[in-house]
Amino acid sequence: MSDPSPLLTDLYELSMLDAYAADGMDDIAVFELFFRALPPGRGFLVAAGLEQAVEFLETLRFGADELDWLRATARFDRTFIDSLAAFRFTGDVDAMPEGTVFFADEPVLRVTAPLPQAQLVETRLLNLIHFQTVIASKAARMVLAAGGRQLVDFGLRRAHGAEAGLLAARAGYLAGFDGTATVAAGRAFGIPLFGTMAHAFVQAYADEATAFRHFARSRPAGLTLLIDTYDTEAAARLVAALAPRLAAEGVTIAAVRIDSGDLGAHARAVRGILDAAGCAAIRIFASGGLDEAKIASLAGAPIDGYGVGTALATAADAPALDCAYKLQEYAGLPRRKRSEGKATWPGRKRVVRRHGPGGTIEADTIARLDEAVPGEDLLRPAMRGGSRVAGLPGLEAARGHARRALARLPEALRRLDPGRAEVTISPGLRALAREVDRALAERLARAAGLA
Structure with missing residues (x-):
């Protein structure tokens, strides 16, 4: 596939980068990509699109013609636009391998990089991961039905x-x-x-x-x-x-x-x-x-x-899923979105899977990255320092992984009218959320006192 232009993004990504540059905001940020909910009739999703996401991050460059166009718009500071000539993604990515079966709210991909880098890639990462995950999840249901x-x-x-x-x-x-x-x-x-x-x-x-x-x-x-x-x-x-x-x-x-x-x-x-x-x-x-x-x-x-x-x-019955890419940590401090109906769990997280007899998927736990929870870690290294890790699985390996994952689905999730998987939030993650909420309340109170 040909590399798309870095301008294949939302305007607000560039607007935020311009503002970050003006304030010197370039500490390490952690973003996680997840799906908030499963649509009706879905008991699981299948992760897909990581290969294209990695290709995008490895090859992300602003060409001279794109920089000239940005200057001509007069929307951004010229020094900021000039700096984009040297823009490269140098961060780390951890992700569920393609073909992994997963459930609502579980981080599918985590980006750890300087804030401007992690922010700019949001739109295209969502575009790539969301679409292929939608299609792979629909296809998996057909595979199960075809027997x-x-x-x-x-x-x-x-x-x-x-x-x-x-x-x-x-x-x-x-x-x-x-x-x-x-x-x-x-x-x-x-x-x-x-x-x-x-x-x-x-x-x-x-x-x-x-x-x-x-x-x-x-x-x-x-x-x-x-x-x-x-x-x-x-x-x-x-x-x-x-x-x-x-x-x-x-x-x-x-x-x-x-x-x-x-x-x-x-x-x-x-x-x-x-x-x-x-x-x-x-x-x-x-x-x-x-x-x-x-x-x-x-x-x-x-x-x-x-x-x-x-x-x-077109994944005709569920062509779009509620997929998000949210800031979870900045400059070493956990962050949490509190928006009504869209609150997030703060910090870097693990997704740990417990298997039952015969390897059947039994339950998942979303936990803090540093929290001891027994089971299989679903997030694996995909990029380090802006380059893919050695041995990142290709399409045939991902296909085999998906086949094994579907074979491990419990009967309740294999049906076209499925049940729901057991996904729990760990005590450590709940405690961290309370700590973040208290700290935020204190900062807001201090800010109100200074107003």
Whole structure:
């Protein structure tokens, strides 16, 4: 992926940096990124987007043309703009590895860096982590619903822009999809590519039989024929008749695709037609308006795989989550936001997971970083001194991590109407919040006395 401009940010990030520079505010700050709540129908989320976040932080630079444009706006102090020429991210990042299952309020990523650096990166980090996490979480539900049947991303044409389509393919693959139809995702991320044919191809020929023969001879590898352009069952009979003739030419029909109508009923009829003709090896692939609920409803149908588009690439039922990036510490002192309905827990934190029998996820605890809590730490080093740590997992490793994480979900969280995970706040973190509140009250009282 090409590096986006550092101007792909909110105006207030630059406004705050200008003000920080004027006041010499450059001590170490700690920000944490988390999701405040799970949407209805979600029992968990799947962390994704860390690879792109790290790439963004490693390559963040202001070019001469961007600095010239900022000067021309006359919005900022020129000395401040000049200083941006040397801007680099030099901080540390700790994060949940991609593919980690997590829950509401748990820090997914922590940035520790000089305040201006940690502040500027807020908007793009949220943009990258939020989107892929939304898609990976949706994809994971489809993976669970599919029960091991093939899943392919068909979502590019309905995605909200080119980058969204590309990253949706990545997030879906990370969460357990088998591949994508998006060619650029195959090039960028090494995701397996799958494709069939469009109805237009069939319509362009005088009849289906001719269309099928020409496509088969042109594209014999992994051949899948689309059979619902006119009459699904009639086309299935054509395929059954054509299969031995093509086999004599060394061409094997791998699958047929059904893209409309009652997918379960059509699949049962097509399976009967193919089996009766000795074509039991031809698989049935279904697409057309599918989501996890529809996939689950087709569990008893003879369908071997699914193509999913809109519901995946737009996470249609929950396209946006309440994701935040908040200051937790500055200049060595814990900080806490007290806004109504949006209060945060102060300081640097751990997320510690306890597992039950067979490795099943049992409960999580959010605790102070220096607090002794037994269990597995979910936040791991991702960057140190502005560079990624050695051995930061890539996409295939993240995919394996997601597969293991989903296998460890308790049954109550695997359902499409899930229960809620047990997440507790540690005594040490609650005590720290009380200390921060007392200190804030004292400062406010002193300030009021000076007013």
